[in-house]
Amino acid sequence: MTQRQTQKPLLNVEHLTMRFGGLTAIDDLSFQAESRQITAIIGPNGAGKTTVFNCITGFYKPTVGMLTLHRQDNDYLLERMEGFDIARHAGVARTFQNIRLFQRMSVLENLLVAQHRTLMRASKFSFAGLFGLPSFKAAEREAVELARYWLERVKLINRADDDAGDLPYGDQRRLEIARAMCTRPAMLCLDEPAAGLNPRESAELNKLLLGIRDEHGIGVLLIEHDMSVVMEISNHVIVLDYGRKISDGTPDAVRNDPAVIRAYLGEDEDAEVAL
Amino acid sequence: MSGQATLKEAGLTALLSMVLALPLIGLETVEEQGGLTLDTRLLWVLLIGAAVFAGRLGLIAWRSRKTVGTSTAAARRASALGETMHGIMPWIAGAAILFAVIMPFLPFANRTVVDLATLVLIYVMLGWGLNIVVGLAGLLDLGYVAFYAIGAYSFAMLAMHADFTFWMALPFAGLFACAFGVILGFPVLRLRGDYLAIVTLGFGEMIRIILLNWYHVTGGPDGISGIPRPGLFGLEFTRNGDPAFHEFFGLEYSSMYRLMFLYYLILILALITNWVTLRLRRLPIGRAWEALREDEIASRALGLNPTAVKLSAFAIGAMFGGFAGAFFATRQGFISPESFTFIESAIILAIVVLGGMGSQVGVVIAAVIMIGLPEWFRELQEYRMLLFGAGMVVIMVLRPRGLLSKRNPTIRLHAKKAGAMR
Numbered sequence: 001m002t003q004r005q006t007q008k009p010l011l012n013v014e015h016l017t018m019r020f021g022g023l024t025a026i027d028d029l030s031f032q033a034e035s036r037q038i039t040a041i042i043g044p045n046g047a048g049k050t051t052v053f054n055c056i057t058g059f060y061k062p063t064v065g066m067l068t069l070h071r072q073d074n075d076y077l078l079e080r081m082e083g084f085d086i087a088r089h090a091g092v093a094r095t096f097q098n099i100r101l102f103q104r105m106s107v108l109e110n111l112l113v114a115q116h117r118t119l120m121r122a123s124k125f126s127f128a129g130l131f132g133l134p135s136f137k138a139a140e141r142e143a144v145e146l147a148r149y150w151l152e153r154v155k156l157i158n159r160a161d162d163d164a165g166d167l168p169y170g171d172q173r174r175l176e177i178a179r180a181m182c183t184r185p186a187m188l189c190l191d192e193p194a195a196g197l198n199p200r201e202s203a204e205l206n207k208l209l210l211g212i213r214d215e216h217g218i219g220v221l222l223i224e225h226d227m228s229v230v231m232e233i234s235n236h237v238i239v240l241d242y243g244r245k246i247s248d249g250t251p252d253a254v255r256n257d258p259a260v261i262r263a264y265l266g267e268d269e270d271a272e273v274a275l
Numbered sequence: 276m277s278g279q280a281t282l283k284e285a286g287l288t289a290l291l292s293m294v295l296a297l298p299l300i301g302l303e304t305v306e307e308q309g310g311l312t313l314d315t316r317l318l319w320v321l322l323i324g325a326a327v328f329a330g331r332l333g334l335i336a337w338r339s340r341k342t343v344g345t346s347t348a349a350a351r352r353a354s355a356l357g358e359t360m361h362g363i364m365p366w367i368a369g370a371a372i373l374f375a376v377i378m379p380f381l382p383f384a385n386r387t388v389v390d391l392a393t394l395v396l397i398y399v400m401l402g403w404g405l406n407i408v409v410g411l412a413g414l415l416d417l418g419y420v421a422f423y424a425i426g427a428y429s430f431a432m433l434a435m436h437a438d439f440t441f442w443m444a445l446p447f448a449g450l451f452a453c454a455f456g457v458i459l460g461f462p463v464l465r466l467r468g469d470y471l472a473i474v475t476l477g478f479g480e481m482i483r484i485i486l487l488n489w490y491h492v493t494g495g496p497d498g499i500s501g502i503p504r505p506g507l508f509g510l511e512f513t514r515n516g517d518p519a520f521h522e523f524f525g526l527e528y529s530s531m532y533r534l535m536f537l538y539y540l541i542l543i544l545a546l547i548t549n550w551v552t553l554r555l556r557r558l559p560i561g562r563a564w565e566a567l568r569e570d571e572i573a574s575r576a577l578g579l580n581p582t583a584v585k586l587s588a589f590a591i592g593a594m595f596g597g598f599a600g601a602f603f604a605t606r607q608g609f610i611s612p613e614s615f616t617f618i619e620s621a622i623i624l625a626i627v628v629l630g631g632m633g634s635q636v637g638v639v640i641a642a643v644i645m646i647g648l649p650e651w652f653r654e655l656q657e658y659r660m661l662l663f664g665a666g667m668v669v670i671m672v673l674r675p676r677g678l679l680s681k682r683n684p685t686i687r688l689h690a691k692k693a694g695a696m697r
Contacts, residue, residue: 057576087578094576102569105562106684112559113566114577119559130554140686148688160688183577 008070010035010187010219011056016065018051018243025051027243029065033187033236038213038220040230040251043240044263049223050097052240053189056221057094058083071186088117091186095176095193097223103165107156107175110164111147114182119143150178154208170201174208181212187219188212194226202226206233231255239263281335289328296323364679368636375542379535386534391650393538393606397599398646400545402626402638404595407552409624410633411561412588413568414464415472418479419623421459422452422593424615426600428486431499431610441505441605445598452597453590455482460589464582467571479620486612498611504533505540505605512536537606544602548595549635555591557685564588565633622646629670631677640678644670 009032018026026048033039041049054060056067058081067078069090076090086092093114102110112119122139123130151157154174159167164175173193180188193209194202210233213220224230230237230251237254239247241263247254254260301320304311375396379389401423408416426448433439433447463474486493493499504512510520512533520536521528555561563584566574571581604610626645630637649663670678 083575084578084580087576100570100573102566104569104682105565108686108688109562109684113562116559116563116579123558161684
């Protein structure tokens with residue numbers, strides 16, 4: 001495939017297939033996600049959405065397929081990289097469906113762990129840090145400033161010194177996003193960020209995600225069940241069913257796609273005749 | 276709980292205890308002509324059953340009185356206690372260090388006391404070292420004594436074969452232990468939890484068995500004796516030393532000086548361990564350890580290399596174990612594989628767990644309880660172990676997460692600005 005484009009997409013997924021033994025969780029999936037866009041992956045339960053995320057973020061090694069992330073004129077082949085290298089070098093950050101914060105560490109500490117690599121280098125792998133050299137202190141101040149910025153964005157600045165595990169559910173969701181953003185990613189993968197949020201919280205989440213997209217110029221990849229979130233903020237929606245892509249386009253196009261309606265609402269005889 | 280259910284539960288408990296007691300207490304071997312015969316002691320078994328029955332009834336009654344509405348209050352009281360404890364912790368720590376420094380000059384400090392305090396401090400240091408691995412990084416290590424042994428044997432062999440003094444050998448002892456930590460760590464750190472514990476346990480035993488069987492190098496079960504004593508800038512703590520400590524300072528010779536010197540030596544080593552640990556905790560590496568303990572998957576998603584992070588914790592923990600080992604060798608003057616059995620690992624781990632994972636002060640308290648008290652109550656003979664077991668049970672019931680389990684953030688955004696990287 002040599003379709004030269006004027007600009008390479010941020011993430012190019014080609015022929016991704018993931019099999020677990022006899023079960024094919026993802027079947028020949030190809031799609032692209034762009035910078036400064038919110039790309040949503042939707043689909044019924046068990047459609048393979050989280051598996052796609054796990055392949056992108058290196059938790060699974062895909063059976064077949066090529067995942068290319070384009071960042072600052074470098075191409076990273078994600079399927080060949082270790083999970084932590086993907087986060088480090090390719091700049092893919094993620095959140096989890098079941099929130100995974102460092103519960104017994106403070107909110108601020110959570111955000112500093114996200115900046116581990118920068119700080120570790122500044123501490124000269126702990127030798128400079130051990131004796132509190134000024135260069136390390138400056139780096140740490142900078143890291144705290146970045147954390148402060150994100151805490152203000154997600155409105156958690158007042159809880160910075162509390163244990164992450166003590167926050168209410170909605171706050172924990174936002175903190176997880178802030179933590180992912182503190183890694184300074186090129187792409188942010190959010191696994192059901194609106195799950196368990198009330199309407200007001202999910203409206204706030206929309207605003208936050210639009211802000212991340214527009215102000216920070218990164219690509220957002222989103223798995224979501226809440227259609228008010230998906231339809232309102234996505235630029236591009238991909239619909240999966242049984243591991244296959246059944247639709248791909250703008251929210252409006254997808255909403256009216258008969259294949260999508262069939263997957264979500266089931267088939268009845270009349271509909272089949274009508275088609 | 277209704278009366279009938281209570282009786283039933285107490286009855287079941289009594290029955291269970293009698294089943295257990297039957298082989299343990301109900302049968303007695305009696306020496307007779309021509310060998311041993313078995314004698315039964317059924318009355319004892321019945322008595323035990325009755326005692327357990329009554330005890331269980333009492334326990335149920337006590338609990339039911341407590342659970343009615345007061346359990347939350349009790350929990351709150353406990354957490355409030357934790358909060359105040361937490362506030363005065365720096366003062367307690369300071370006072371403890373001050374006490375430790377002047378202790379040998381206090382009137383009650385005789386040879387036994389100083390010697391016992393030295394022993395306790397060895398375990399404090401080992402506890403602090405293991406705390407990095409278990410408390411901070413959350414890696415269950417059941418073979419920590421291996422690094423202690425490596426440190427001790429490194430020094431002993433360097434002294435025997437290369438005439439190293441204690442001070443020359445000390446860095447090497449730490450370095451060797453550290454290297455072994457890395458060698459062990461590479462293959463096993465992909466394992467988690469229970470599996471890691473089993474492998475480290477195996478490693479601990481391997482080291483001991485190698486020391487036991489590699490006769491021409493380690494002396495096998497005979498051990499190594501005549502390990503040199505440490506000196507203070509070349510001053511020796513012997514009667515005819517050249518130069519001797521007491522002569523240099525114009526003092527009367529007393530073997531007490533050597534004990535006090537050893538005491539201060541381990542105090543300094545332990546405090547260095549503590550300082551480094553506290554320091555590392557506030558550095559990215561320390562936060563990475565704790566992050567890994569909290570959630571390995573999330574850490575990986577944030578770009579932490581789990582193997583490297585675990586390895587660093589393992590290596591640094593091992594290093595302090597090695598230092599403590601070298602000190603142990605020089606204090607004893609004689610080492611053999613006997614000193615590095617699994618029970619030592621278990622005691623060190625118990626100190627860490629009892630103290631509250633990750634708590635530095637907790638380790639000190641736990642070491643005093645675990646090492647100091649059993650030695651202190653030696654007059655009680657075999658009952659001291661019984662008391663010791665009971666004490667452990669009491670602590671685990673009252674404070675299941677260890678004596679001091681509250682964690683202090685390593686950096687703060689608000690208030691207490693001084694807390695941020697002093």
